[in-house]
Amino acid sequence: MIIYFIGTGGSEGIPAHLCTCKTCKEARRLGFAQRKPSTLAVITKNNEAILIDVGTDIRDLLHVPLKGILLTHWHHDHIYGLYKLRWMAQKTELYAPKGHADALILNDPKNLKPKTIKAGDVLKIDSLRITALRLNHEVETVGFLIEEDGERFALLYDTKGIPPETLDILKKKPPRVAVVDATYAPGVDDPYHNNVDEGAKIGLEVAEKVYLSHISHKNLPFLQLLAHVRKKYGDNVRVAYDGLIVHI
Ligand SMILES: [Zn+2]
Numbered sequence: 001m002i003i004y005f006i007g008t009g010g011s012e013g014i015p016a017h018l019c020t021c022k023t024c025k026e027a028r029r030l031g032f033a034q035r036k037p038s039t040l041a042v043i044t045k046n047n048e049a050i051l052i053d054v055g056t057d058i059r060d061l062l063h064v065p066l067k068g069i070l071l072t073h074w075h076h077d078h079i080y081g082l083y084k085l086r087w088m089a090q091k092t093e094l095y096a097p098k099g100h101a102d103a104l105i106l107n108d109p110k111n112l113k114p115k116t117i118k119a120g121d122v123l124k125i126d127s128l129r130i131t132a133l134r135l136n137h138e139v140e141t142v143g144f145l146i147e148e149d150g151e152r153f154a155l156l157y158d159t160k161g162i163p164p165e166t167l168d169i170l171k172k173k174p175p176r177v178a179v180v181d182a183t184y185a186p187g188v189d190d191p192y193h194n195n196v197d198e199g200a201k202i203g204l205e206v207a208e209k210v211y212l213s214h215i216s217h218k219n220l221p222f223l224q225l226l227a228h229v230r231k232k233y234g235d236n237v238r239v240a241y242d243g244l245i246v247h248i
């Protein structure tokens, strides 16, 4: 399978409108440092696509039928794109946890077919086996362990640390790649999100390779962030960016 990172930013995206912080200024100079809110696609071995979170409009980036849409949670930076996507010309299942659900989308889903999932649930979509994992966030949030023919990757955002039950599942079935919440700069302690080093540590505890994602403009500027991560973790931890493709 292939992971396609469509959006790797936090709520505000980078650059945030009119923001003059170093991270936003850099992103206006360097296109690759710009980030849309969290949106990720998985392309299966059969060339089918599923979408995990829809933080942005995907039409110019992934104009294919979707075998399903999964939400980690209902915070706005993970659902913006759904307001438009629900008009798509094909009925599509939307699997999401209950907490904090958006009334507009649930009362008027158009062609989305909402279904509730909770931590521990297992879904089979095309060639994928997807296990919902409990995460530690402000509202009910699930990550996902996604398996295809014995290859696995884990998506772990939004979260601060990970609950022991999720760690247990991941230790039993270690993913090759973990995509982990790394919203904030090193040293920042937030109750709902990891900083870069917390994200790297969690990722390395469960997977061979780590991609840090859900990166806020309050994080280090992109080039500084790359230098920090490379110096501290070498090749095993990488900073995800919009447009990145990873083969699992
Ligand atoms: Zn978020």
Ligand SMILES: [Zn+2]
Pocket: 015, 016, 019, 020, 021, 022, 023, 024, 025, 217, 218
């Ligand atoms: Zn900024």
Ligand SMILES: [Zn+2]
Pocket: 073, 075, 137, 158
């Ligand atoms: Zn969130």
